[in-house]
Amino acid sequence: MKDKNKNYQLAQEVKARLKLESRVGIMEWVLNMELTDKLKELKELLHQMPQVAENEVARLEMLGRIQMMEHAIFFGLTESMETAAEI
Numbered sequence: 001m002k003d004k005n006k007n008y009q010l011a012q013e014v015k016a017r018l019k020l021e022s023r024v025g026i027m028e029w030v031l032n033m034e035l036t037d038k039l040k041e042l043k044e045l046l047h048q049m050p051q052v053a054e055n056e057v058a059r060l061e062m063l064g065r066i067q068m069m070e071h072a073i074f075f076g077l078t079e080s081m082e083t084a085a086e087i
Helices: 001-052 058-087
Strands: none
Touching: 001 058
């Protein structure tokens, strides 16, 4: 009887562990997709930089947009890491 209870408990622990790993895996996948999108957007902005460099106002606006993208990426990473740590 003890063996059955022990096996059942072990099975429940394994099941919980797999569920947790699955959640973390999904979060990592979503984070990677978001980062990929943000990095593509950032690359496009950087590619446009020389075209707008002649106009100082446009250049400053572009730099502001790039800085906002950097912050979004950083905060997205931080938030995802905190969420993963909570799980």
